[in-house]
Amino acid sequence: MPKAIIIGAGIIGLSSAYYLQEQGWDVTILEQTDLSDNCSFGNMGYLSPSHIIPLAAPGMIEQGLLWMFDSKSPFYIRPSLNRQLIDWGLRFMKYCNQEHVNQSTGPLLNLLLLSKGLFEEWSKAGQMDFDLQQKGCLMYYQTSKKEKAELEAAALAEKHGLTVKILDKAQIHAMEPDVRPNVAGGVWYKDDAHLDPAKLMRQLPSRLEQSGVTIIKEAKVTGFEQSSKHIKNVLYQKNNTTHSVEADLVVLAAGSWSPELARLANTKIPLMPGKGYSMDVKGLSSTLNYPCILVEAKVALTPWADRLRIGSTMEIGPINNHIMLKRAQGILEAVPRFLPKFQEDPVFNSFQNHLTKAPSGDAVRDKVWFGFRPVSADGMPIIGYASSSDNLIIATGHAMLGLSLGPGTGKLVAELANNSTTSIPIQAFSVQRFS
Numbered sequence: 001m002p003k004a005i006i007i008g009a010g011i012i013g014l015s016s017a018y019y020l021q022e023q024g025w026d027v028t029i030l031e032q033t034d035l036s037d038n039c040s041f042g043n044m045g046y047l048s049p050s051h052i053i054p055l056a057a058p059g060m061i062e063q064g065l066l067w068m069f070d071s072k073s074p075f076y077i078r079p080s081l082n083r084q085l086i087d088w089g090l091r092f093m094k095y096c097n098q099e100h101v102n103q104s105t106g107p108l109l110n111l112l113l114l115s116k117g118l119f120e121e122w123s124k125a126g127q128m129d130f131d132l133q134q135k136g137c138l139m140y141y142q143t144s145k146k147e148k149a150e151l152e153a154a155a156l157a158e159k160h161g162l163t164v165k166i167l168d169k170a171q172i173h174a175m176e177p178d179v180r181p182n183v184a185g186g187v188w189y190k191d192d193a194h195l196d197p198a199k200l201m202r203q204l205p206s207r208l209e210q211s212g213v214t215i216i217k218e219a220k221v222t223g224f225e226q227s228s229k230h231i232k233n234v235l236y237q238k239n240n241t242t243h244s245v246e247a248d249l250v251v252l253a254a255g256s257w258s259p260e261l262a263r264l265a266n267t268k269i270p271l272m273p274g275k276g277y278s279m280d281v282k283g284l285s286s287t288l289n290y291p292c293i294l295v296e297a298k299v300a301l302t303p304w305a306d307r308l309r310i311g312s313t314m315e316i317g318p319i320n321n322h323i324m325l326k327r328a329q330g331i332l333e334a335v336p337r338f339l340p341k342f343q344e345d346p347v348f349n350s351f352q353n354h355l356t357k358a359p360s361g362d363a364v365r366d367k368v369w370f371g372f373r374p375v376s377a378d379g380m381p382i383i384g385y386a387s388s389s390d391n392l393i394i395a396t397g398h399a400m401l402g403l404s405l406g407p408g409t410g411k412l413v414a415e416l417a418n419n420s421t422t423s424i425p426i427q428a429f430s431v432q433r434f435s
Contacts, residue, residue, distance in 0.1 A: 001024065001025065001026040002024075002025055002026065002248040002249065003025070003026045003027075003028070003246055003247055003248045003249070004017075004020045004025040004026065004027045004028070004247070004248065004249040004250075004251060004417065005028050005029075005030065005234045005245055005247040005249070005250050005251070006020075006027060006028070006029045006030070006250075006251040006253060007029075007030050007221050007234070007250070007251065007252050007253060007254050007261060008029075008030075008031065008252070008253040008254035008255060008257070008258075009029050009031035009033075009035055009205065009215060009217075010253065010254075010255050010402065011197075011200075011201070011204075011402055011403050011406035012253040012255070012395050012396065012398065012402060012405075012406055012409050012410065013029055013031075013251070013253035013254075013395075014029070014201075014204045014205060014208060014406070014410070015406040015407045015408075015409060015410025015411070015413075016251050016253055016395060016409070016410040016413040016414065017029055017208050017213050017410070018204070018207075018208060018407070018410055019407075019410045019411045019413065019414035019415075020249075020251075020410075020413065020414045020417060021208065021211055021212060021213050022414070023414050023417075023418055025249070025414075025417070026212075027208075027212075027213045027214070028213070028214040028215075028216065028245060029208075029213065029214070029215045029216065030216050030219040030221055030234065030236050030245075031215060031216065031217050031218075031219060032218065032219065032220045032221070032254075032257070033217065033218065034217050034218055035205060035215070035217050037369075041197055041198050041201050041369075041371070042197070042198075042278045042311075042369035042370070042371050043197055043276070043278065043311070043371065043400075043402070043403050044194070044278065044291070044300045044302045044309060044311050045194045045195050045196055045197045045291075045302050045309070045403065046137060046192065046193075046194050046291065046300070046302070046403065046404060047112075047115070047116045047119060047192060047193040047194060047195065047403070047404050048112065048137065048189075048192050048401065048404045049109060049112045049113055049116060049162055049189070049191045049192060049404075050137060050139075050157055050162065050164075050189035050191065050192050051108075051112070051400075051401060051404065052104075052105040052108050052109045052112070052156070052157065052160060053101055053104075053105060053153065053156070054095075054100065054101065054104045054108065054378065054379035054380050055314075055375060055379030055399055055400075056092055056095035056096050056100060056377070056378050056379035056380075057096060057100070057101050057379070058096060058097060058098050058101065059096075060096045061093055061096050074297065074298035074299070074312050074313055074314065074330075074331075075298070075313075075314045075315075075316075076313070076314070076315045076316065076317075076324075076327070077089065077316040077317065078315065078316065078317030078318070080317060080318065082317075082318055084259065084272065084318075085272060085316070085317065085318065087270060087377075088270050088271065088272045088316075088375075088377050091270050091377035091378070091434070092377050092378070092379075095377065095378040095379065100378060103428065104378075104379075104380055104428060105156065105160065106160070107380075107424070107425065107426075107427075107428035107429065108380065108428075109160050109162075110424040110425070111381065111405055111408045111409070111412075111424060111429075112401070112404055112405065112408070114407075114408035114411065114423055114424055115404060115405050115406060115407045115408030115409070116191075116193065116404070116408075118407035118408060118411060119132060119193075119195070119407055120132070122407065127207055128199075128200065128203040128204065128207055129199065129203070130195045130196050130197075130199040130200035130203065131195055131196040131199060131304070132193060132194075132195045133193060133194055133195070134193045135192075135193065135194065135289075135290050135291065136188055136189050136190040136191065136192045136193070136290065136291075137188075137189050137192035137194070137290070137291045137292065137293065138167070138172070138175075138186050138187070138188050138189075138290050138291070138292040138293070139153075139186055139187040139188075139189070139292070139293050139295055140172070140181055140183040140185075140186045140292055140293065140294050140295060140338055141183060141184055141185060141186065141295040141296065142182070142183055142184050142295075142296055142337075142338070143184070143296060144184070146295045146296055147184060147185060149295075150186075150187050150295060151166065151187070153187070154166060154187045157189065162189065162190075162191050163189075163190040163191050164187060164188065164189055164190070165187070165188040165190065166185065166186075166187055166188075167185055167186045167187070167188055168185050169181075169183060169184065169185060172185070172186050175289060175290060176288065176289055176290065178286050178287045178288070178289075178341070179286050179287070179288055179339045179341045179342070180341065181292075181338055181339055182337070182338055182339070182340050183338060186292075192291070194291050194302055195403075196304060197403055200403075216236075216238065218238055218239075219236045219237070219238045219243075220236060220237045220238070221234060221235065221236045221254075221261055221264075222235045222236060222237050222242065222264075223235040223264050224250070224264055224265050225244070226265070226389065229388065229389050229390050230389065230390055230391055231247055231250050231265065231389050231391055231392055232246065232247065233245060233246055233247060234247050234250060247391070248391060249391050249393065249417050250265075250389070250391060250392045250393070251392075251393045251395055251413055251417075252265075252386075252392060252393070252394050252395065252396065253395040253396060253413075254396065255372065255373075255374045255396060255402070256271070256272075256273035256274075256319060256372035256373070256374045257319075258271060258374060258394070258396040258397075259271050262386070262394065265386065265388055265389055265392055266388040266389075267386040267387070267388045267389070267392065267394070267431070268434075269376075269382060269394065269396065269397070269431070269434075270376065270377035270434050271374050271375060271376050271377070271382070271396065271397050272316050272317070272374075272375050273316070273317070273318070273319050273372035273373070273374065273375070274314045274315065274316050274372065274373040274374075274375040274399060274400070275313065275314075275315040275316075275317070275320075275370055275371070275372055275373075276311060276312070276313050276314060276315070276370065276371055276372075276373055276400065277311060277312065277313050277323070277327060277328050277331060277368055277369065277370050278309055278310065278311030278368075278369050278370075278371075279309070279310050279311070279328070279331070279332070279351070279367060279368055279369070280307045280308070280309050280310075280369075281307060281308050281310065281347065281348060281351050282306060282307045282308075282347075283347045284308055284342070284345055284347050284348060285345050285347070286339075286341045286342060286345055287303070288301060288303040288308060288339075289303065290303070291303065294334055294335070294337075294338045296334075297312070297330075297331075297334030297337070297338070298312055299311070299312040299331055299334045299335065299338075300312060301335070310331060310332065310335060311331070312327075312330075312331045312334075313327050313331065314373070314375070314400070315327065316375065319372060322361060322362070323360075323361025323362065323364065323365065323368050323370060324361060325355070325358060325360060325361040325364065328355055328361070328364065328368045329352075329355050329356060332351070332352050332355060333352075335348075336348075351367070354367060355367060355368070373398070373399050373400050373402060374396045374397050374398060374399065374402075375397070375399045376396075376397030376399070377434060378433075378434075379399060380397065380428060380429060381395075381396070381397045381398045381401075381405060381409065381429050382394050382395070382396050382397035382429060382430075382431055383395050383409055383412055383413070383416075383426055383429040383430075383431075384416065384426060384429060384430050384431045384432070385416065385431065386431055387431065387432055387435070393413055393416055393417065394431050395409050395410075395412075395413050408423075408424075411423055412424070412426055
């Protein structure tokens with residue numbers, strides 16, 4: 001039985017393990033943490049076929065420069081002389097054009113729909129219950145400028161076959177009678193769905209282990225033993241001891257840590273971490289029925305039975321564990337501007353006051369979760385064989401769509417490993433496109 005070593009136990013690594021094991025591989029996952037928390041745990045839980053425009057798009061540079069001067073803005077590039085950041089930034093600027101968007105939307109939608117369908121298969125199989133809900137997602141806007149942009153995005157989505165409904169304020173109030181959003185209108189992407197990522201990320205590793213996958217936690221990969229262009233062994237450190245594990249195939253799915261590990265295999269990936277924040281507020285008296293995105297603020301909300309998750313921010317820069325408190329505060333402040341009912345809620349006010357009075361970000365670690373999204377230089381996933389090794393597959397760069405694209409990416413990895421025809425064309429995700 002051929003041996004596959006997967007580096008990283010986020011949704012991409014776990015999904016790759018699922019489909020490789022299903023196709024006859026002996027799979028071992030090496031994960032540097034204890035698997036109690038990673039970028040897949042605290043995200044918004046969205047499955048988003050609607051998100052077909054990559055992060056690198058027209059206007060992003062101009063908007064980003066404006067946001068740089070706002071400490072509470074949803075997008076921030078931490079100034080640094082870091083060579084990796086400079087290289088990434090120059091490449092990113094090159095891709096912020098309409099031609100790139102035109103070339104990317106189709107492939108991205110194909111992968112989003114493939115992945116959503118596989119999530120549905122997982123749910124119907126009954127082996128995992130991650131609270132999959134097919135409610136779509138609502139994009140709320142307040143200004144005519146954003147209305148124009150959202151209607152253009154909706155038209156593009158419809159052109160690609162998605163089901164979209166334009167809503168006026170009265171229709172939105174009928175859908176959300178308890179909170180009555182303060183908006184001019186909205187766009188309802190009916191093909192979107194959401195799930196509980198924490199439930200998924202607890203159950204999927206257990207499901208894999210039951211099927212024979214080995215997961216080694218707190219294992220830090222330190223190098224590769226290569227012969228010519230073939231990786232023979234993966235080296236990792238655990239409990240201050242170095243171990244070696246044989247590999248017929250290596251899958252690098254380490255998220256924002258992938259560039260550092262790729263360099264150990266003589267491969268360069270133009271990718272930077274994009275830190276995102278989320279907060280769970282429990283016990284609110286008002287009920288939100290549908291997941292929604294507050295367009296002007298770029299804040300997302302996901303309702304579950306026991307809590308409301310609020311999240312936002314793309315903070316580009318080297319990996320660090322510091323919470324920029326003003327950004328977390330800015331996320332919360334946006335909510336009552338769109339949903340004034342929450343301003344009257346004592347639970348929401350108490351939560352907000354706790355953040356406002358905190359002396360620093362470190363003081364609110366119990367309230368604010370953060371994770372690092374791997375953002376490629378063109379805002380598109382990186383999926384395929386590395387040119388430096390004939391048995392190294394890279395699977396990273398999914399930015400804020402990691403959960404949405406997880407199972408689909410895993411299936412593509414398994415198809416590549418077995419030299420099978422891939423479920424969808426993958427040229428747009430090629431590692432070599434940055435050469």
